[in-house]
Amino acid sequence: MSLVFYISSFIAILSTIMVITRYQPIHALLYLVVSFLALAVTFLSLGAPFAAALQVIVYAGAIVVLFIFVVMMLNLGKQTAQQEKEWLQLRAWLGPSILSLVLLAEMAVLLLQDAPEAMPATVVTPKQVSLSLYGEYIIAVELVGFLLMTGIVGAAHIGKHKKKSLHRFLQTYPNLN
């Protein structure tokens, strides 16, 4: 399984690099799907089939679809790509890359301080996960339920296209705006 891991990780890193360097939003999204799927395979190789399935369904499915919807609604096409090209000069990459590389180096140093340990090849089954989820983590599950509910309500509220965004005190004077 280790070969699978290395290949899928490589694909994930590569496609992620592509994601952050694309000018066209839709291209970036497609690379993102690739990255997510590669990660799903990585999960599988690490013995987490449940996480892999969710990765495919939720990330590569739902979330990316949401992005695509928005990109389509906003009609982000060639014009946006042109703009991105103007914005993404080499100069813009310089500072962030250096900072990020320093962070990566430091994290690598921290990780490599300990002696290497092998990953066991056994699988953590969905049954174990769900027992844990609905046993000791039940309160967290309920809280996540709240969070999703708030997300829905918030998105519905914010996403409404209001004619005017006036404070309620000002709304009694319609001629102001």
Add this chain to the structure above:
Amino acid sequence: MSIVHAHTVLIVAAILFVLGLAGVLTRKNIIFMLLSIEIMLNAAGLAFVAAGSRWQQPDGQVMYLFILAMAAAEVSVALALVLQIQHQHKTLDVEELKELKD
């Protein structure tokens, strides 16, 4: 090549995280910033899953699940905001949206 070391997985997660971070720092378009944030969240999820596998515990995957739910909620609200920003300001350039400055 037949064995995967625990820190190899974590370094992969770190690389993905740093890539996402570089994306957030570099891109000016809000949509791309959101994509980069998704990548960072996913990298964190990978670290959790790896840790769960290493210790043979389900907790890693449970945490991954929570991250997933959080990402879903965040994306829905954030994309609603993006729609609203585009509607009101006619731009997605994050440098234009500085009304909250001191």
Add this chain to the structure above:
Amino acid sequence: MQQYLYLIPVLPLLGFLVLSMAGKHLSRNFIAGIGAGSICTSALIALIISAGFLQSPPETGAYTQVLWHWFLTGHLSADVSLRMDALSLVFICIITFIGALIHIYSIAFMREDRDYARFFASMNLFVCAMLTLVMADNLVLMYLGWEGVGLCSYLLIGFWYETPANYRAANKAFVITRIGDTAMIIGLFLLFKELGTLYIPDILAKAPQQFGSGSTTITLIALLLLSGGIGKSAQLPLQTWLPDAMAGPSPVSALIHAATMVTAGVYLIARMHTLFELSPIAMQVTAIIGAVTLFIAGCSAMVQTDIKRVLAYSTISQIGYMFLALGVGAWSAAIFHFFTHAFFKALLFLAAGAVIETLHHEHDIFKMGGLRKKMPVIFYTFTIGAAALAALPLITAGFFSKDQILWYAWSANGGHPVLWTLALLGAFITAFYSTRLILVVFWGDMKTTPGHLPGPAMVVPLVILAFFSIAVGWIEWPHNLLHVSLFSEIVQQALPATTLKSNLPPEIVFQLIAVGVSLLGIYTGYVLYYGQSELLMRWKQSEGLMSVRHFLFKGWKFDQLYDILLVRPFLFITRINKSDVSDKLYTAIADANLHLNKLFSISQNGSLRWYVTGVLIGILFIITLQLLL
């Protein structure tokens, strides 16, 4: 009945609360009913309780009622508790009874005023504060009443606040009495430090054991308390606020001068008599202040042209008599003079108010005149009041009280011929200006046409007060004439009897001199002011006399003196220290914060990527630290 003691101060307080909260929504009749009704009920209760007290005096010498525990900090505990002994009884009766008459009078007097409710609310609070002052059984509660009186006098003197002079007068009264109050509270602190209690009976019991007679501490305490009394009672050198306090409506002046406020100082000294007796110096100072004040205020009263200012100076002068009596140790004489003075001074002020009202707010007595025929009731009552003020022998109450004080000014242990001479001069002056007032206002030609005459609500209190101005004197006769001394018998339950010197000339000599001086004063007034006096004309030509008159008219120029001594140096100091040096330190701190804020707010530039970079650098910093350490 004594369980209803608390109602006496509480009823006026209720009246104040109702009127101040809901006054705007009530009809005038209702406001008058509450305003005057509360005081009248309170007066009735006070009379009933007093009657019970006099019939069967309690064994402890006082009715007490603890209402609730106010606070307890360290060793200082203060209760809201009332105490009525013989001394408070006199004050309570005067305050409520005269207060009630003044309120009834005000119903008609203030009828046209648009702030009817505010007027009655303040008056009620005034009476309540004064009652708290005299009924308190510890000095903390008493101080509450003391300050309450100061507050209400401020509110009422500045009642017509639209006129700048009025609120200036209110400010002046407040600030000047504040000087005395500050001294008094320092005295209280000192007293508490020395005796460890502010409960009045305890103080009176402990003080003689704690202090030797004439010790420095007790002198200091007594002088500080005396300063408080001087401020409130408008004695030298803090007397300048009282003449200006005439800016208030006439009933307010009557209330301040007769029943409340200015007599607070007299009460305080009488209440703390043990402390004063322990300190001969303080007693002497009190007597001298009283004598000097009565003389200089009397001199100023002689030349005033504003009817109310004449009365104001006469009040200062009469309170001076009370201080003199207190100073020489004639406790009951002082309280008796307070008792009679309250009646005739209230009468004079209310009658003066009626005159002023009838003459369309004319205050100048030389623009009045000839009112004798036009308003006979006012004339007769005013004359009775003035006669009492002038101490017309045997008929009026003023004679009996003033005669006692004159006698004790010589004969009491603390007495002295100089004090007696000053008091005698004061008696002459008093008789003179009383006569002048009557002759100028009610005789001669009519110079202003009167408006409509005062109605019964104003006349009836005047008649009642006039009756008492004569009658109350008869309860206390000089010892050598008639053995009636009801008043001093009551008061001496709470205050020590006056000790006399030995080898005194017979009392009758002093009485005859006093009577002669009063009559001489009246005769002088008659000569100078009845018809056209040539002497007066000639005096008016003389420049020297006119400048003396101006000097007296300005109240011995005390205001100018204080202006030069205190106000100008203060203004000078404020001018050179305009940009407050010590304030610089604090503004520097504020400025430094402001600059730091500006510095940091550069980072608040609204750029999202800038913030993310900030977070990243923070993380890098922490991780680097971890790597290095």
